[in-house]
Amino acid sequence: MPQDNPANIALPAGSPATDQAAAGSRPRLTARAFILGERIDTAGLERSDVINTVPLAFRVGEGYAVLFRYGVAVLIGLSPIEEDETIRGLRPRIVSPASQVEDETAIIEITPDQDDQIDPGGTIKVRDLAPARLVVIADALAKNVVLAHQERAVSQVFDIVEPLAAKLAAGGRTPTDRSNMLKVIGQSLLVRQRLTGRVEVEEKPDVLWDRWDLERLHARLVDEYELKERAAALARKIDVVGETARALTDLIDAARSLRLEIAIVALIVVEVLFTFYEFFKHLWS
Known part of the structure; x- marks a missing residue:
């Protein structure tokens, strides 16, 4: 380096x-x-x-x-x-x-x-703008723009989930679009994967291993852009979105299972009635 x-x-x-x-x-x-x-x-x-x-x-x-x-x-x-x-x-x-x-x-x-x-x-x-100092500044700015982008993305996901949760709370009516719920879960997982797997928001830049004297500049940049706090808040929001979407998906699955069970019972009743009809028909003939 x-x-x-x-x-x-x-x-x-x-x-x-x-x-x-x-x-x-x-x-x-x-x-x-x-x-x-x-x-x-x-x-x-x-x-x-x-x-x-x-x-x-x-x-x-x-x-x-x-x-x-x-x-x-x-x-x-x-x-x-x-x-x-x-x-x-x-x-x-x-x-x-x-x-x-x-x-x-x-x-x-x-x-x-x-x-x-x-x-x-x-x-x-x-x-000055010596190489290591330049990299420390750029690292903080890059993480700041990624956090801002992901915060907007999570807000858009909230805009999808919140009306569905409100409808459930107001009238006890579950949403019917399971695929939409799965998309919401997928989006929240992508945001988490990007932040933790690629960006590593809470990790320090490698240059600080050799330049410990720039630790103070890095800490000040982290505080200025509130990188750790925003990353933690974003993680909590992702958890809420994921849990809400999974809960709504479970309710949709439960409603579908209930309808399927009702259909099966109805078919069994029809089959029994048809059997009795055939039995009495042969008995009277």
Whole structure:
């Protein structure tokens, strides 16, 4: 893994996403995290300007791109045109592209004379954009956009389940569409699998194994975006959705079983009546 040497990465100057360091102002960069699809295939993506391998990070003009295999790209210090060009170049490597690209934005300010911190307005202030520090910031932004996306997805699932549960509570009437309930269960399982199996929201980036001095920056980013709290709340919501959907599915199955039993009893009664009819018919003839 590349060493965290500030000399390896010069501060972007003159970039449209960077404020001019004039009149005592500090350089500021725009960082945007994009959800591009289910996965980004980074295997074999060889570049001469790579600054980190896992996740893959490299220079793009005067800015940077950090790619995460779970389908997120974090672009820092790029103009809108450069962002579009970078995303277009990644499209052949995107597995199951998103129908609509979602993004979250943050501002990074370079403050060489201060410790890494996050001000009340949400601006991320760092000493420099050395490789390890860049990866720590990108990791938090990537997890933030994934959580935001999954929170919206779970809210949509709630919009499906809640009216069904309300109908059951009000009139005791169970829904009849079992396939819809199974889809809800499947969606909740997919959200859980994505968060725990791919994104690993509560896991620290690998770069911190070598750079323990960046633990404080990582902790501040986790607190700023409330990653652990949101992940825990999302897990509880997924549990509620799954339990509700399974309960409704069980009720649908029970109702179907009852109707089937009634049909079987009715057939038995008809068969008995027919047997008696044949018996008395032969008896009277």
